[in-house]
Amino acid sequence: MTKKKLKQIFFPLFNSLFLIFFISCGFGFDSPMSTFDAQGPVAQLQKDLFLFVFWLAVVVFFLVEGAILYASYRYRQKDEKLPVQIHGNAKLELMWTILPSIIIVIIAVPTVMGIWKTQVMPDEEKSIIVDSIGHQWWFEFRYPEEEIVTANELHIPENKDVIVNIESQDVIHSFWIPKIAGKIDMVPNHQNKLWIKADSPGIYYGQCAEFCGIAHALMKFRVVVHTKEDFEEWKNDMRTPPAALNPGSEEDEGRKLFIGNCSMCHTHDSYKKAAYHKEIQNQSNRWEEWKKDKEYSAIVSAPNLTHFGNRLTIGAGLKENNLETLSNWIENPDNIKIGTRMKNHAAIYNSDDQFLTSNEIDQIAKYLLSLKPDRVSVTTYTNK
Numbered sequence: 001m002t003k004k005k006l007k008q009i010f011f012p013l014f015n016s017l018f019l020i021f022f023i024s025c026g027f028g029f030d031s032p033m034s035t036f037d038a039q040g041p042v043a044q045l046q047k048d049l050f051l052f053v054f055w056l057a058v059v060v061f062f063l064v065e066g067a068i069l070y071a072s073y074r075y076r077q078k079d080e081k082l083p084v085q086i087h088g089n090a091k092l093e094l095m096w097t098i099l100p101s102i103i104i105v106i107i108a109v110p111t112v113m114g115i116w117k118t119q120v121m122p123d124e125e126k127s128i129i130v131d132s133i134g135h136q137w138w139f140e141f142r143y144p145e146e147e148i149v150t151a152n153e154l155h156i157p158e159n160k161d162v163i164v165n166i167e168s169q170d171v172i173h174s175f176w177i178p179k180i181a182g183k184i185d186m187v188p189n190h191q192n193k194l195w196i197k198a199d200s201p202g203i204y205y206g207q208c209a210e211f212c213g214i215a216h217a218l219m220k221f222r223v224v225v226h227t228k229e230d231f232e233e234w235k236n237d238m239r240t241p242p243a244a245l246n247p248g249s250e251e252d253e254g255r256k257l258f259i260g261n262c263s264m265c266h267t268h269d270s271y272k273k274a275a276y277h278k279e280i281q282n283q284s285n286r287w288e289e290w291k292k293d294k295e296y297s298a299i300v301s302a303p304n305l306t307h308f309g310n311r312l313t314i315g316a317g318l319k320e321n322n323l324e325t326l327s328n329w330i331e332n333p334d335n336i337k338i339g340t341r342m343k344n345h346a347a348i349y350n351s352d353d354q355f356l357t358s359n360e361i362d363q364i365a366k367y368l369l370s371l372k373p374d375r376v377s378v379t380t381y382t383n384k
């Protein structure tokens with residue numbers, strides 16, 4: 001091979017390798033969904049394992065590529081003579097069988113240990129138990145011991161083991177909080193378990209990681225990690241009724257409209273005693289309906305909107321929750337998220353005599369934003 005040809009092959013190759021390297025660095029190892037910015041022991045373990053295998057692979061890459069480059073240069077064709085013709089080389093063959101086997105063992109030991117560590121659940125008595133249920137296209141969170149139910153926002157205290165029981169009430173989804181723990185599938189009729197723990201307070205991003213239909217990429221959630229005291233406050237909040245409304249106020253008008261147009265799908269009073277079991281019964285009835293008719297069943301599962309005024313986001317983690325985005329959503333969920341069951345089934349979009357005026361939409365949005373406990377709310381945290 002001529003020097004010119006060598007240049008033609010190797011320069012583009014090395015340039016693209018460097019480009020790939022710099023691009024991956026440039027995208028930020030601490031972006032909201034980066035697994036490189038581990039913020040809990042499970043994510044840390046997974047990251048350490050990844051880096052260990054990665055650097056080992058880098059070493060193997062340079063050794064093997066180096067040998068190839070060396071051999072192709074050292075033994076390049078110099079004249080017309082045929083090289084010595086050999087058949088097999090026992091020493092070499094033994095070496096390239098034994099060496100990789102050793103490398104595989106070196107990788108297998110910490111991997112299997114890691115699997116054990118993440119699969120063995122912490123002591124239930126000392127942990128927080130959460131049931132997380134995947135729905136097209138949002139996440140439900142239940143606290144069976146506290147009898148609290150909420151949607152698209154998982155609240156946990158810092159530095160405490162949390163056992164998440166994971167299921168689905170339609171298709172297969174996947175539960176993933178990149179900075180706190182790796183993913184596990186949410187499967188209908190089968191419970192998976194994951195334990196997580198977050199090092200410090202903040203707001204973390206979660207995401208469905210299994211293709212589950214048209215809005216799959218738009219199925220997200222937030223994890224609010226509280227200090228220990230704030231977590232107690234949050235639980236109390238979830239049992240406290242919202243502030244009373246002035247009769248005749250816009251919010252109160254919104255309340256009536258909500259009861260008439262939205263409450264057949266959305267529960268918004270789960271702060272009441274015994275509301276928890278009712279809501280779970282509701283959701284499982286809806287699931288039965290869905291199983292009978294997946295396409296057209298008008299009875300669909302919908303996110304619980306209790307204390308919606310305190311929620312950070314709408315559309316399952318898509319947009320910040322405020323008057324503008326919320327009105328936009330109620331006017332037409334398609335504005336924010338395609339394919340929702342709300343758009344497909346709510347009468348306000350599908351029957352000519354039930355459309356809402358923009359004034360009515362505004363009143364409903366104001367009502368939803370007024371839904372928060374009648375007391376000073378807990379600390380707001382920053383995004384991680």
Ligand code: HEC
Nearest residue numbers: 136137138152261262265302314315316340341342345346
């Ligand atoms: C036919 C059932 C149905 C009706 C009726 C309905 N919704 Fe929904 N709603 C849903 C479903 C399903 C979702 C989840 C959509 C998604 O994220 O894919 C949803 C989501 C929402 C969300 C976002 C919640 C979150 O945490 O992201 C809000 C807010 C909302 N609906 C408000 C309303 C209002 C206000 C009305 C009445 C004007 C209404 N909905 C009527 C089914 C319904």
Ligand SMILES: [Cu+2]
Nearest residue numbers: 173208212219
């Ligand atoms: Cu999903």
